[in-house]
Structures are given as C-alpha cells and as structure tokens.
Amino acid sequence: MTDTARRQIVAANWKMHGSLDMIQGYVGHLQPVEGVELVLFPPATHLAPLVSALDAVEARVAVGAQDVHDKEAGAYTGEVAATMVADLGGRWAIVGHSERRRYAAESDELVAAKVVAAFRAGLQPVLCVGETLEERQAGDAEAVVARQLSCVTNALSAEAIRRLVVAYEPVWAIGTGHSATLAQVETMHSAIRRVLNDAVDGEFAATVLYGGSVNEKNAIELFSSSLVDGALVGGAALAGERFMTIARAMHEAGRAAG
Ligand code: PEP
16 A cells, blocks of 8 residues: 555643533634644543534544443443444544553553454554563563554554554653653654564554653654654643643644655
C-alpha cells in the first residue's frame, strides 16, 4: 500500500477527571492549529457530552476513549466496547496506558486484542508503551518496549501497523513532573521505529508521540526533535488554555510532516 505520512498530534488524556462544567469551559479555549491534530480523551461517561459541546462550537477536535474492551459485546459488566465509543462519535482510543497495565493488570496479549478491537470498530488506536524505572535502571528499556510492541504487531496486518499511532510513555515520567530527557526520548523513538519497520519488513513513516510530564515549557524542546510527532498529555492538559499552548508549540516547531 502507499505509505502513510507521519502525523502531528497533540492529545489530552483527562484520566478520571472532568465534569459537564469543565467541558463547557474547556471547549471555549479550543481553536484549530494548522497541521496539528487535536484529540481529547475524556472519561467514557463524558464522551458524548464532549462530542456535543465540540459540535456546538464547530471545533475541529477529535474525541476518543481512554480504553476499550477487546470484545464487541457480552456479559462484561462495567466495560465499554470499541463499537460503543464509535457509536457516540468517538474516533480514537488509547490502548495499553501504563495505568491500565498496572491497575487493571492488562497483559501485552490483552492490549494487542484491544488494538485489534479498536481498528475493527474504525477507531484510531494510540498504543502506549513504556518501561518502569526498574526496567530502565536494569538496562532493559528498549527490550521491554520492543516486547510490548511486537505482541501488538504480531496481531496486526502490515497495513494496520502502518496506521498505528504509538505513544512512548516511560512509566517513571507519567504524572511525576520529571519528563524524560530529549536524548532518552530520541533513543526510544528510534528504537520504536526500528521495531515497527521490522514488523512490516520495510521503512515507513511511523507516527510516534511522547508522553510523560509534558508541559508548556518542555514541549518546546521535545517538539524541536524530528523524531517526536507530538504528545499525549495528562495533567497539563486538564486546562484548555494549557492544552492549546502545547498544541501551538507543536505548530511553532515548524516541522514538516514526512
Ligand atoms: C498520561 O496520562 O498519558 C500522561 C502522560 O500523564 P502526565 O502528562 O500527567 O504525565
């Protein structure tokens, strides 16, 4: 198939935060940013009201779920299927966030099944990968991320692998205020692209985001790298104006897609 171009994406993971009031204030800050796709990941309960609020102001901002179930339907109390997210106007899904891997004991195999379910429902998955501090200190960061990625790529066609968006999110950098250094991010993003290229047996323009304590200040340096296609942002993206500042930093980095 024809190669897909690298995308520039700034996404907000609201985690278990948000309310109808917050949505009203948040959407008032949103504006299009040329060349940058904006995506919001609210809690599943707030997906539909957020889609409506964005439609009302004609914001060109996509919405996604923070997780999806791997099955299409069934007796899975409390779970949300990828098709339900799509039904509500969601277009994206985070899969394999480290908080899901940790608190819901999600295995690499389950994450792979969820990525398949997201694609099947027509959602764009953002696959999160990343090592713990112990794994990094043991010198295993690249091996851990390669294992997480390979489990998913083994479940996908070459075409789906090319459409995957990957977020490198070192567990030790999430919510800690300590972002990875640019050198660490570049090393890991290169390693991720090698695994993806090997999986399709050829080079392609993989879109790889960074996540882990991104804020308005460090975003400028991170986005200056041609290896960083954007960010998945937690805490700093809980306020619409801060999210927009980070999104504009991606645009101002002036990086041509390719
Ligand atoms: C995240 O939730 O994916 C994340 C990166 O959070 P934070 O930006 O708060 O570290």
